[in-house]
Amino acid sequence: MPGGAHAMLAAENLCAGYGKNRVLHGLNLALRAGECVALLGANGSGKTTLLRALSGGIPVRAERMEVQGRDFFRLRPRERARMIAVVPQRGHCPHEMTVRQMVLLGRYPHLSWLGAYGVADHAAADRALEETGAAPLARRRLGELSGGELQRVLLARALAQGSPLLLLDELAAGLDPARMVELFDLLEKRRAAGACVLMAVHDCNLAAVYATRLVGLKAGQLLFDGPVGQAFTEENLGELYGLPVTVLPHPLWGLPQALLAQASGPHHTRAAGVEDGGGPAALGAAVGISGSAGSRG
Numbered sequence: 001m002p003g004g005a006h007a008m009l010a011a012e013n014l015c016a017g018y019g020k021n022r023v024l025h026g027l028n029l030a031l032r033a034g035e036c037v038a039l040l041g042a043n044g045s046g047k048t049t050l051l052r053a054l055s056g057g058i059p060v061r062a063e064r065m066e067v068q069g070r071d072f073f074r075l076r077p078r079e080r081a082r083m084i085a086v087v088p089q090r091g092h093c094p095h096e097m098t099v100r101q102m103v104l105l106g107r108y109p110h111l112s113w114l115g116a117y118g119v120a121d122h123a124a125a126d127r128a129l130e131e132t133g134a135a136p137l138a139r140r141r142l143g144e145l146s147g148g149e150l151q152r153v154l155l156a157r158a159l160a161q162g163s164p165l166l167l168l169d170e171l172a173a174g175l176d177p178a179r180m181v182e183l184f185d186l187l188e189k190r191r192a193a194g195a196c197v198l199m200a201v202h203d204c205n206l207a208a209v210y211a212t213r214l215v216g217l218k219a220g221q222l223l224f225d226g227p228v229g230q231a232f233t234e235e236n237l238g239e240l241y242g243l244p245v246t247v248l249p250h251p252l253w254g255l256p257q258a259l260l261a262q263a264s265g266p267h268h269t270r271a272a273g274v275e276d277g278g279g280p281a282a283l284g285a286a287v288g289i290s291g292s293a294g295s296r297g
Contacts, residue, residue: 006032016060040201050200051200106162221242234261
């Protein structure tokens, strides 16, 4: 695989699924340090399955699969966890567990044979809570949290883990705009410091603002894979989601942003009014939450 020898994680001819239902079909993927790779695709395209496969959460077959140059299939679970941290979609969590206890679980791969948390483990958990803005929640029980609060806690657990590769499944789900920007800015700092981030994202405009590379997944196969400027096109997105889109530059940063080019809402007959609103710049500004997110200048 091109570039695979220098990849933080590399998979060649990867196949995975559930029982007899194969979801991923012969994927080739290489992830490198300092990248933020956004995984795009419609519901059911295989995004969550791919993240589970790359983290060892489900059985997988591949001609070759390596993490930091080591054979993925020969790694013990705790060794793998030191290299890969996962933020899943919100699922079942022990309701009586406190937030701080959950974040401390991120330190489990680093525990000694005695199995006791040390000063460094508690410091890492506290630092992750502060970074994600979850420190005020530390003593609360998971069952008391909103969806957005739980997302922050799960990210804090992953950051406490200290792994150089982060796999994120819809981190933005349930987050208000301000908190979303804070957490994605935090991920950008981690990426700039040398971490690798692979994130499944529904909002392609958010992906264009924060990712360095886009991967399109359709029916368990890669449709496109490349830098944002090359991969974010009307043709790629139209085929990926099965509907026409218009791509325009963001009015502040020039990054590509997508608008629906087909809809049946109450205002769709007012297309002529776009010309009165200031042209492409106004369209770009109309993207919404993702159009106002990000720290790139």
